[in-house]
Amino acid sequence: MASIHLKNLKKTFGQHVAVADLTLDVAEGQFVVLLGPSGCGKTTTLNCIAGLEAPTSGRVLFDDTDVTGLPPHARNIAMVFQSALLYPHLNARANIEMSLRHSGMTADQVKSRVAGVVSMLRVDHLLDKRPSALSGGERQRVALAKAIVREPSVFLMDEPFSALDAALRNSLRAELVHLQKTLNVTTIFVTHDQVEAMTMGDVIVVMNNANVEQVGSPDEIYNNPQTKFVAGFIGSPPMNFFEGAFKSENDRLTFHTGDMALSVPDALRAKLDGSIEALTSVGIRPQHIRIVDAGTDGGINMEVYAVEHLGKETVIILQSEAGDAYRVLTDPGFKAAVGERVALAPDLAHAHVF
Amino acid sequence: MTRTIWSRIALAVILIWTLLPIYWFLKISLLTPDEIARFPPPLYPLEPQPAAYFNIFGFDYELSNGITRRASGQANQIIRGLQNSVIVSIIVTVLTLAVVAPLAYVFARLDFAHKNKLLFAILLAVALPPVSTLIPFYSMYVQLGLNGTILGLVIVTLTITIPFVTWMLIGYFRNLPQVERLARIDGFSRMGTFVYVMLPMSRSGLAVAAVIAFLFAWNEYTYALILVNGTTANTLPTAISGFLFQHPEPQHMAAALALTILPPALVAFLLQRHIGEMNLVEPVR
Numbered sequence: 001m002a003s004i005h006l007k008n009l010k011k012t013f014g015q016h017v018a019v020a021d022l023t024l025d026v027a028e029g030q031f032v033v034l035l036g037p038s039g040c041g042k043t044t045t046l047n048c049i050a051g052l053e054a055p056t057s058g059r060v061l062f063d064d065t066d067v068t069g070l071p072p073h074a075r076n077i078a079m080v081f082q083s084a085l086l087y088p089h090l091n092a093r094a095n096i097e098m099s100l101r102h103s104g105m106t107a108d109q110v111k112s113r114v115a116g117v118v119s120m121l122r123v124d125h126l127l128d129k130r131p132s133a134l135s136g137g138e139r140q141r142v143a144l145a146k147a148i149v150r151e152p153s154v155f156l157m158d159e160p161f162s163a164l165d166a167a168l169r170n171s172l173r174a175e176l177v178h179l180q181k182t183l184n185v186t187t188i189f190v191t192h193d194q195v196e197a198m199t200m201g202d203v204i205v206v207m208n209n210a211n212v213e214q215v216g217s218p219d220e221i222y223n224n225p226q227t228k229f230v231a232g233f234i235g236s237p238p239m240n241f242f243e244g245a246f247k248s249e250n251d252r253l254t255f256h257t258g259d260m261a262l263s264v265p266d267a268l269r270a271k272l273d274g275s276i277e278a279l280t281s282v283g284i285r286p287q288h289i290r291i292v293d294a295g296t297d298g299g300i301n302m303e304v305y306a307v308e309h310l311g312k313e314t315v316i317i318l319q320s321e322a323g324d325a326y327r328v329l330t331d332p333g334f335k336a337a338v339g340e341r342v343a344l345a346p347d348l349a350h351a352h353v354f
Numbered sequence: 355m356t357r358t359i360w361s362r363i364a365l366a367v368i369l370i371w372t373l374l375p376i377y378w379f380l381k382i383s384l385l386t387p388d389e390i391a392r393f394p395p396p397l398y399p400l401e402p403q404p405a406a407y408f409n410i411f412g413f414d415y416e417l418s419n420g421i422t423r424r425a426s427g428q429a430n431q432i433i434r435g436l437q438n439s440v441i442v443s444i445i446v447t448v449l450t451l452a453v454v455a456p457l458a459y460v461f462a463r464l465d466f467a468h469k470n471k472l473l474f475a476i477l478l479a480v481a482l483p484p485v486s487t488l489i490p491f492y493s494m495y496v497q498l499g500l501n502g503t504i505l506g507l508v509i510v511t512l513t514i515t516i517p518f519v520t521w522m523l524i525g526y527f528r529n530l531p532q533v534e535r536l537a538r539i540d541g542f543s544r545m546g547t548f549v550y551v552m553l554p555m556s557r558s559g560l561a562v563a564a565v566i567a568f569l570f571a572w573n574e575y576t577y578a579l580i581l582v583n584g585t586t587a588n589t590l591p592t593a594i595s596g597f598l599f600q601h602p603e604p605q606h607m608a609a610a611l612a613l614t615i616l617p618p619a620l621v622a623f624l625l626q627r628h629i630g631e632m633n634l635v636e637p638v639r
Contacts, residue, residue, distance in 0.1 A: 051538075073538070073539065073540065077539070078539070079539045081532075085532065085536055088530075101540060101541065
């Protein structure tokens with residue numbers, strides 16, 4: 001177990017800046033998820049922590065030890081790669097044993113280590129099979145066993161579940177979190193899947209364009225997004241944004257979007273401390289919007305574009321006259337026909353402003 | 355349904371096209387001279403007898419009817435040719451693999467300056483027809499005293515096999531999964547990764563590369579004809595083609611031909627599992 005500290009980490013590839021200036025502290029035993037769209041620098045960050053890439057500048061510390069110049073193997077880390085990369089020409093047992101090949105352990109020690117891990121992950125029956133003979137989930141388990149057998153101080157995972165189907169992902173997610181909490185190993189997990197991030201992480205680091213947008217617990221990230229990017233990236237269906245401006249008249253605050261003026265309730269007003277001039281958009285989650293009859297006072301007129309039935313709820317996708325799409329969560333019984341004219345009534349008390 | 359019928363017909367045509375000539379000379383090698391002279395020729399040996407195979411190695415063979423078939427006059431040339439061919443082919447195969455495995459790996463998996471230009475230089479060598487370099491090689495060899503030597507033939511054959519097999523293996527290595535990162539995490543150095551991970555992983559690719567190199571060396575004719583023909587370093591293909599001017603007995607000629615196709619056939623047969631495995635799109639599954 002180790003804490004991880006990144007100090008002003010920067011990585012460039014020629015002109016391209018992959019990671020701009022990243023400072024991050026990960027406490028011992030934490031499960032940290034690096035979340036962001038592809039190309040945001042999350043995998044590069046992970047590779048710098050692993051030692052697979054040398055940072056252009058900045059330092060990587062494990063506890064108080066500077067490991068920036070150390071090769072991967074000297075850092076006592078274990079890594080699980082995308083789609084559970086294994087040596088294709090070796091069977092599962094040999095793959096797991098490869099992790100200990102340079103550990104200086106005797107054959108007996110290796111044997112007992114492997115046996116322990118194998119029974120923990122229930123892969124005993126797979127040991128003589130090659131990766132090509134394993135299913136996606138089995139490969140994943142073997143890859144985890146290969147990582148765990150080293151008893152590393154840090155686990156690094158690079159989108160390990162990305163190639164699996166949804167059901168398998170679900171069960172492996174729970175298994176991995178359980179394992180991580182049992183072993184209490186500091187873990188950094190890279191993904192572009194917000195559901196994975198929300199369900200697994202103690203801390204989520206949202207990255208975009210080589211920068212960190214926000215660091216926080218899943219609750220904080222969801223309920224209190226600091227930037228518009230985070231607000232739009234987290235949550236499914238995604239948050240709706242209304243562009244416009246706040247105006248203060250006679251002690252009455254309104255938000256003007258298109259030709260509508262929405263009055264701002266006290267709950268939101270309390271959050272708007274200081275200047276309101278710089279704020280140009282209001283974000284509202286789909287569950288905080290109601291659909292009302294067209295022409296209703298305080299409603300924004302729209303047309304029903306599509307209806308998605310999810311079983312326990314229904315997502316109505318509306319299109320404004322300007323062509324923007326808005327998503328509203330309704331009860332499953334809600335009836336709407338494509339092309340129907342309705343109005344949308346946002347509840348500004350739950351709004352986020354940017 | 356019609357599709358399977360047509361594909362079977364096509365398959366039959368290809369099989370006849372390939373196998374009929376081989377069958378024909380194998381048949382001739384088992385006939386007696388008077389059977390060969392018969393018209394129309396017999397479609398299969400009525401009394402197959404292995405006399406020719408003894409004769410070409412310099413042994414007399416007594417037929418069941420008491421007639422002795424005398425040893426071939428070309429026996430010495432055949433034995434020496436066989437020896438040289440085996441030596442040259444094995445040395446070429448080993449050297450080719452030793453050079454090509456790291457070379458192709460580096461081109462396929464690592465990045466370095468001027469990579470594309472260097473790769474193009476290697477591939478250019480494949481594009482040159484051997485005949486175009488024949489005369490320069492010959493005059494160089496005369497000055498260096500390499501003509502008529504096995505060493506000279508090995509060197510010149512390597513100039514064909516190395517670029518060609520490199521080109522072939524680059525494609526193979528490129529399609530292997532990115533296990534280098536895995537190996538680095540496991541503590542392997544670059545060299546260690548190549549030796550302990552990549553080489554064992556690419557067994558089937560290397561086996562096929564070995565077959566190709568061996569067959570190239572075994573079948574090499576153009577250079578051998580100019581550089582070693584008529585010397586003690588003569589190889590089997592040039593030795594046999596030389597018989598045309600020595601009026602050999604047809605069954606001896608046929609038996610010598612069978613001898614030349616035997617080793618390649620054996621090699622291909624033993625390695626067919628790897629050849630089948632060498633799927634260029636997804637080499638290791």
